[in-house]
Amino acid sequence: MKLLYTQNSPYARKVRVVALEKHLDLDLQEVVLGAEDSPVTQYNPLGKIPVLILDNDEGLYDSRVIVEYLDTRTPGSRLVPNDPRLRISVIRWCALADGICDATIAVMLEQRKVSDQQSASFIDKQMKKVEQGLAVLNEDINKKKWCVDETFSLADIAVGCMLGYVSLRLADMGWQDKYPNLSKHYTILSKRPSFKETAPVAA
Numbered sequence: 001m002k003l004l005y006t007q008n009s010p011y012a013r014k015v016r017v018v019a020l021e022k023h024l025d026l027d028l029q030e031v032v033l034g035a036e037d038s039p040v041t042q043y044n045p046l047g048k049i050p051v052l053i054l055d056n057d058e059g060l061y062d063s064r065v066i067v068e069y070l071d072t073r074t075p076g077s078r079l080v081p082n083d084p085r086l087r088i089s090v091i092r093w094c095a096l097a098d099g100i101c102d103a104t105i106a107v108m109l110e111q112r113k114v115s116d117q118q119s120a121s122f123i124d125k126q127m128k129k130v131e132q133g134l135a136v137l138n139e140d141i142n143k144k145k146w147c148v149d150e151t152f153s154l155a156d157i158a159v160g161c162m163l164g165y166v167s168l169r170l171a172d173m174g175w176q177d178k179y180p181n182l183s184k185h186y187t188i189l190s191k192r193p194s195f196k197e198t199a200p201v202a203a
């Protein structure tokens with residue numbers, strides 16, 4: 001299995017962390033998004049990474065589909081529980097974490113425009129999603145060791161990858177002071193080898 005990815009994509013990081021946690025070998029191919037010779041659109045018509053290319057040359061996307069696929073590849077403990085109630089809880093945490101990543105990317109892309117083409121109200125709207133999302137997650141995690149059912153799951157992975165990305169792209173917002181429960185959780189997650197090996201790199 002080959003993964004098309006970029007180093008700092010939080011969605012691709014989620015896939016890489018899942019593979020490491022499950023001891024699954026992935027052949028990693030770093031791509032440049034939008035490059036003429038990028039293989040991404042050949043496998044994903046949306047032109048987005050991550051894409052997992054299976055041994056039969058079929059492409060799987062997006063990260064939510066890929067992590068579920070990888071989770072079913074090994075016997076034993078699951079990162080997305082089979083129990084329907086727990087499963088919904090885990091994928092809801094993931095939806096919120098991914099949504100915060102979406103809003104963070106929207107802010108970054110807007111801020112990369114020349115200044116007279118940037119919309120302050122658009123940036124405010126996206127930042128509100130980031131702040132509201134972090135506030136809810138901070139409240140939900142409160143004194144729990146892990147996000148759902150006192151068990152390490154995909155919810156923890158998605159939240160950790162999102163916090164790594166927010167730290168990278170919105171370094172000035174000081175989320176660690178505003179959301180101390182999340183900050184504590186992030187410190188614990190960051191010590192895992194799977195997180196250390198996939199840490200984003202400041203560009």
Ligand SMILES: N[C@@H](CCC(=O)N[C@@H](CS)C(=O)NCC(=O)O)C(=O)O
Nearest residue numbers: 009010011047048049050062063064
């Ligand atoms: N929901 C998708 C989001 C993927 C995504 O937005 N990836 C970004 C990189 S972080 C991308 O490929 N952007 C290029 C584009 O939108 O054309 C997933 O979870 O895989």
